[in-house]
Amino acid sequence: MDRADPDTYYFADDLALAVEVVSPDSEERDRETKPFKYAKAGIPHYWRVEQGDGTVVVYVYELDPATSRYVPTGIFHDRLKVSVPFPIDIDLTAIGERG
Secondary structure: OOOOOOOOOOOHHHOOEEEEEOOHHHHHHHHHHHHHHHHHHOOOEEEEEEEEOOEEEEEEEEEEOOOOEEEEEEEEOOEEEEOOOOOEEEEHHHOOOOO
16 A cells, blocks of 8 residues: 555554553553554564563564464563564663663
8 A cells, every 4th residue: 555655654564563661551551452453453573561670571472373363472581582573682681771
């Protein structure tokens, strides 16, 4: 589908990954409603980022094409290292550090 200005918005087909950072005001929406909508739209990967006792935790999900639902592929506490949807290696313990 053509767009007049594709820099202002994206279609689900444009996305390989949706990332939600959970906030106290939107926990239920970020954990339940949004992943359901992202899966229904066909976004292949979903990551949920949460704070846990002063640390960052990343929950990684991949869309199961047979069920059109996300299945968990990992929970990362100290280091986020994955190969899909692209290779990435992040030291989660360094998030928030200044210097």
